[in-house]
Amino acid sequence: MKASSTGYRIIKDKLFISGVVLFSFLSIVPLLLILFYIIKNGIAVINWDFLTQLPRPMGEEGGGIINAIVGTLMLIVIACLVSVPVGVTAGIYLNEYRTGKIAESVRMAVEVIMGIPSIIIGIIAYTWIVIPLGSFSALSGGVALAIMMLPVIIKSTEETLKLVPNTLREASLALGVPYSTTIIKVIIPAGLSGIITGILLGVARVAGETAPLLFTAFGNPFMNYNILEPVNSLPLLIFVYATSPYQEWHSLAWGASLVLVVFVLLMNFITKLVTRR
């Protein structure tokens, strides 16, 4: 072996780790840039009126995004009302009947649904709900988001309940507590933080979704509280404003982006807090 080859090997080793460090940090440069631009352009727009007023017609100064904030919250509430009961009970089922044929197929289905592009979920919500009801609606948008949340909730519920020790179930059953009560009052409370984490993750996943809302919730320049009518949402508003030719709308879109990013990051942060506890 030549002595020089060791030196060459060490140089190669050093070069490689430098490359790893460089590429790792290069990949978060876009994140910093995005946050920088959103904060810089967004903060200039955000004030009390922006958060509490309706959009003004083109050409008028000011105006806010309250209809989109309310709409986003409405959509999330509808999505949770649909997906949480179904998702949690299906997660319980998977944990209870681990090796059954149905459980295996449901697990497979959850994986597949997880991977369905969100735009396709929009098409499905359109044909299943918008067409029968005859109108774009908050309901159809909420259902589309619910379909996207379901796999997240099911998986985290199953994973959490798997970690609840079997001895707790035995302790409860040995007291003569019925199976259903054991699940509801002993097993679920023991895994509650994990289940909540799953729901929050689901909300974080759909809060910024636009594609499934394009032809379901559709967007609405006015305030709407009726779940059977079109409703605006922050991502929809950003899409419309950002692709418009008007300068004023662009700055409103930056403001809305800041609100949306803060909301999504807050969800992720809360999720982390709950998990750590």
Added chain:
Amino acid sequence: MGTKNTKRYKDRHERKEMIFRGILYLSSVGILLLLIGFFVSLPLDAFESIRKFGIGFAFTRIWDPVAGNFGALVFIVGTLVTSCIALVLSIPFSISIALFLGEYFREGIVSTFLKSAVELLAGIPSIIYGFWGIFVLVPIVIDLEMKLMVINDRILPYGVGILTASVVLTVMIIPYSASIAREVITLVPTDLKEAAYSLGATRFEVIRRVVLPAARSGIIAGIVLSLGRALGETMAITMLIGNANRLPDKLLSLANIFVPINTMASVIANEFAEATDSLHRSSLIYVGLLLFLITMVINITGRYIIKKTSVSIDE
């Protein structure tokens, strides 16, 4: 407790238990039905277009809503090209992150920071990427086009097109392949690595000869799954791809990197709400059906590789 009481209690109790188990069962079967619904609903709604254009739909490059002629080739090419460019571009980044977090620096402030930053990258909504791309990236690309003088037959550079969309897509998929690759790299047994170190290997040699080969299939699975993501990505692409429903004339020219095109997800996003003609709508759903099937095959392949890997690690 007397027998009569016992019996009454038993009936009431058993009904309650049956209802409870019934609800669990219904939810699970509901998930299956939901997926089956996709398989039934999409072909049904695309039926008009399927009947008219058949399988040739996927190989026809004309998309003309006015004349009622539809083919998805442009969108399939657009989707594959942007996704593949993004995939190739993302690999050095995601493997670097995976090695950084899974091999070089498993703990410490810097790792925690990088890890959270990558998680944030995954958490930023698609629409924000698109919006940011329009106002920050597009002007840069226009500059680049001017400098390179590849203005082709066009009068002005657009800034939107394959390159812009692919770059943003790259950033969006890095977190997915990185997190899966990191997990498999962490799982590479220490004794394997120590065996190599004891033979005098440098860290780079251990990574190249031991860690990466042992984690290979997991890394590939991560890349495959991120391809699944890239194929279905909609909003950012829609805002940055240029939405041109035609293929460039000479496909294999480097100048085409700046050309606007369209993807399967984007054409649906752009045209679905306005498509009043039933053939147009059903053709868009046909595009959706193809996208659904392609992403499903990709995802199942990725999951399959992961399952096989995790089994081999357990053994």
Added chain:
Amino acid sequence: MNETFLRTEKLSALFNGERVVKNVTITFQKNKVTAIMGPSGCGKTTLIRCINRMHELIPGAATTGKIFLYDDEIGSINPILVRRKIGMVFQKPNPFPTMSIYENVIAGYRLNGFHLSRDEMNATVEESLRKAALWDEVKDVLHRKGTFLSGGQQQRLCIARALAMKPEVILLDEPTSALDPKATSRIEELIVELKDAVSILIVTHNTAQAARVSEYTAFMYLGELVEFGSTKKMFTVPENSKTEEYLMGKFG
């Protein structure tokens, strides 16, 4: 003054078709401590899990034969009602982690939807904790989580939880196997004190423990009941050569 309150008749327990308890016929005396001992895998735990019908919860499990609690055949009663009359304490202490000490003790009532007045609840909690010799240690921290207690205290909390339901009998499944020697001797003292209040069946693979706490001992081997009788007699003049070998530590 011996009174039989619980007996099995040709009881067999199967697990995926394999018989792990074979044709056991045995009678248990009221207000006595009966130890069931044997090497691991001899079916002793499965035997007591048949008595409160916990065995049938495992997929692939089945039983044949009969068990009588006084005159009632257990198989004909809803398992939920059976389990309320027959308490059980497990190998590892398993207080409910989401409940306080107080709530753990009355968990049997709460979870079963029985409504007690506040006074009744307080009285039940205090009485059960006193019986389980835990009251003095926890009376000031009743509203802290049960999981903050030491392993031995947690196990006594589980005993209190079982006692609170005023069961006919308590089944103890190797209750000290996860505890240190000091905590073990506290539990053993407790078992001896408790027998005036409740009948006790204790499963153990520790022969010395059986000798210390029980009046009757059953020795099981490979799923069969090899010998059953008074503890004193079994430990001095065992009838069966297998029992003798086991007591001398030749296997198990």
